[in-house]
Amino acid sequence: MTSTSxxxxxxxxxxxxxxxxxxxxxxxLFRCGDRTEGLIEVLTGRVRxxxxxxxxxxxxxxxxxPGETLAEASLFSSRxxxxxxxxxxxxxxxxxxxxxxxxxxxxxKAARAFSATLAHQLMNLRTRIEQRNIRSAAxxxxxxxxxxxxxxxxxxxxxGTLKDLSAELGxxxxxxxxxxxxxxxxxxxxxxxxxxxxxxRV
Numbered sequence: 001m002t003s004t005s006x007x008x009x010x011x012x013x014x015x016x017x018x019x020x021x022x023x024x025x026x027x028x029l030f031r032c033g034d035r036t037e038g039l040i041e042v043l044t045g046r047v048r049x050x051x052x053x054x055x056x057x058x059x060x061x062x063x064x065x066p067g068e069t070l071a072e073a074s075l076f077s078s079r080x081x082x083x084x085x086x087x088x089x090x091x092x093x094x095x096x097x098x099x100x101x102x103x104x105x106x107x108x109k110a111a112r113a114f115s116a117t118l119a120h121q122l123m124n125l126r127t128r129i130e131q132r133n134i135r136s137a138a139x140x141x142x143x144x145x146x147x148x149x150x151x152x153x154x155x156x157x158x159x160g161t162l163k164d165l166s167a168e169l170g171x172x173x174x175x176x177x178x179x180x181x182x183x184x185x186x187x188x189x190x191x192x193x194x195x196x197x198x199x200x201r202v
Contacts, residue, residue, distance in 0.1 A: 010095065010110065011103040019094045023047070023086035030084050036074035038097040042066050045090025046160055048167070049082045060167040061128075062121070063087065065159055072118060075100060087164050132170050137179045140169055145189070145198050156196040 020043070023029060029040070029047060040047075042064045049061040049070060061082055064070040074080055075097055104111040127147065134140040144165075148156045158165060166176040180196075183189045190197040 010100070011107065014095050014099040014103050017096050017099045019096075021092050021094065023090045023092065025086055025088050025090075027086050028083060029086065029092060030071075030080050032080055032082050034080050036071070036077055036080055036097060037094055039069055039075060039095040039100050040071050040084070041069050041093045041095070043091040043093055046087040046164070047090055047092060048085055048087050048164070050085060050167075051082050058167060059170070062124070063160070063164065063168060069117060072114070072121070087160055128168075137171055137175050138183065140171065141176070141179050141183065142188075144169060145196060149198060154198050156198065158194045158196065 021029070023045070030037075032051065044066055046063055046065055047070060048063045050058045051061060053059050062070065071080065071084060104114065131140055131143055134143055145156050150157065162176060162180075163173050166173045169176065171179070180189070180191065184191055188199055190199070
């Protein structure tokens with residue numbers, strides 16, 4: 001959901017009650033088990049939602065870019081069920097839970113817009129699950145590239161670092177780097193800074 005759309009459906013009283021917070025890269029916005037505060041919108045930077053598996057490895061559940069909201073489920077829970085960590089320097093805006101829920105009660109259109117946001121996130125989650133079920137690292141990377149090409153059908157712009165991407169794909173940084181190198185060596189891709197150019201497989 002974009003920042004503009006939030007402005008369109010979120011009541012003025014809720015927006016006036018919002019509080020901005022600056023985060024440095026690696027700083028936690030909240031931790032699993034913390035008391036929930038409200039709906040969060042990312043204004044600048046990137047914030048990832050994560051959990052830690054039994055081996056101590058970070059598992060990325062979602063990465064929010066500028067204009068997107070996160071921790072929507074916290075509106076209906078007393079405690080957060082994951083960590084929110086700034087992947088880059090970021091500014092986020094907190095809309096207090098009580099005011100947001102009151103706005104939904106008073107304005108059905110706002111509630112429907114919120115439901116649409118949740119539906120979009122569910123589709124993203126299904127894509128992530130599909131991605132994680134792909135065993136081959138190369139095929140997992142190909143799947144990601146195919147879903148994220150731009151209007152030209154070839155260019156993928158990486159919004160974060162390769163470390164961010166490896167966490168998103170459920171690969172180690174070393175495995176991702178080796179896979180990209182192999183794909184580039186085979187002529188399937190070409191890396192240009194923060195962009196990856198995809199070529200047709202032969």
